[in-house]
Amino acid sequence: MTTPQNSRWITEEPLQLQGLLDETETPAAGAVVAFGGTVRVTNDGREVSGMSYDAHRSMAAATLRQLEAEALARFAITGCRAVHRVGELALGDVSVWVVVRAAHRGPAFEAASWLIDTLKERAEIWKEEHYVEGDSKHLDGTPIQTKKDE
Amino acid sequence: MASVVVTVEYYGVLRALAGLRKERLELPGPTPTVAELLAAIGGLRPQLAAALERTAVALDEQVAARSEPVYDGATVALLPPVSGG
Numbered sequence: 001m002t003t004p005q006n007s008r009w010i011t012e013e014p015l016q017l018q019g020l021l022d023e024t025e026t027p028a029a030g031a032v033v034a035f036g037g038t039v040r041v042t043n044d045g046r047e048v049s050g051m052s053y054d055a056h057r058s059m060a061a062a063t064l065r066q067l068e069a070e071a072l073a074r075f076a077i078t079g080c081r082a083v084h085r086v087g088e089l090a091l092g093d094v095s096v097w098v099v100v101r102a103a104h105r106g107p108a109f110e111a112a113s114w115l116i117d118t119l120k121e122r123a124e125i126w127k128e129e130h131y132v133e134g135d136s137k138h139l140d141g142t143p144i145q146t147k148k149d150e
Numbered sequence: 151m152a153s154v155v156v157t158v159e160y161y162g163v164l165r166a167l168a169g170l171r172k173e174r175l176e177l178p179g180p181t182p183t184v185a186e187l188l189a190a191i192g193g194l195r196p197q198l199a200a201a202l203e204r205t206a207v208a209l210d211e212q213v214a215a216r217s218e219p220v221y222d223g224a225t226v227a228l229l230p231p232v233s234g235g
Contacts (some may be wrong), residue, residue: 037235053234056161056227059211060234084234096235116235125234126162138163141233144206146215 008059009064010125012087020099024079029101031108035116037096039089043139047132053086053095056124060084063123067115075111077102082115084125095127152179154222158191162230164205167197175218184209185216187226205230 007013017034024032039051062080071080080100089095098115102108121142130136159172177190184207192199207214208227220226 024176041207054162055234056159056208056211056229059208059227059229062211074228120235121232123234124161124229126230127233127234127235128166138166138230139233141162141231143204143231144213144229146206146213 004110006057006061009061009082010084010086010117012053012085013099015083015085015094017094017097017099020081020083020097024081024101026078026101028103030077030103031056031105032099032101033105033108033112034100035096035098035112036094036137037116039091039093039095042093043129046129048091048129049132050091050130051089051093051095051129052128052136053084053089054126054128055084055086057086060124064119067118067122070118071100071115074114075100075102076104076107080111080115083120084123086125108149152222153177154179154182154224155226156187156220156222156226159225161209161228162233164198164201164228164230166194167201179190179222181219183216184214184218184220187220188216201230202228210231 041048068080078101082098084096098112100108100112128136128138154177158175160168188202192202206229209224
């Protein structure tokens with residue numbers, strides 16, 4: 001099930017914050033919160049040289065789209081967007097943006113926090129850290145819930 | 151007895167361990183379950199066996215329980231624990 005617009009949520013291109021701000025802009029909002037995740041130089045005591053992100057693109061895009069809808073239903077916000085980059089990222093590159101607009105800052109902060117936390121638990125995305133020594137490792141993550149089991 | 155042919159897609163650490171992105175697998179039919187498919191893959195590629203225990207399975211992009219039947223022609227995505235962000 002591939003939608004023609006998966007790249008709205010999952011893309012190989014460098015992420016552009018301005019487009020997300022433009023998409024969510026409304027005079028009803030008095031607050032905008034943007035969270036970005038970037039590739040960090042150390043993790044678990046090891047020096048990182050870069051990060052690879054892999055995704056099941058259509059499933060991950062559908063999940064991010066669903067999370068946006070859930071955030072709109074759960075919080076008093078006027079709009080939100082979540083976008084994740086895939087492919088090879090360098091130190092400092094932005095891997096993910098979450099943008100939330102709301103009438104007031106409280107719900108904007110809460111929704112942004114919920115969106116990034118839930119994205120990390122549910123989006124069909126995997127990261128592989130590359131180290132300066134030349135090796136690499138897939139980081140452990142959160143198992144996807146299978147409702148009918150257990 | 152009819153067999154079931156599926157396309158298996160590997161993601162994340164499974165792709166690295168298997169050394170390939172996807173492959174076609176033939177399972178003895180007529181109605182193998184997701185659990186039986188995983189057991190077959192673990193037998194074929196023992197280096198995946200431990201990771202498969204924490205792997206979710208999607209049949210044509212719908213996450214399926216271990217007890218569900220795998221149908222002929224399905225695209226089976228093997229989704230290990232996720233780590234985006």
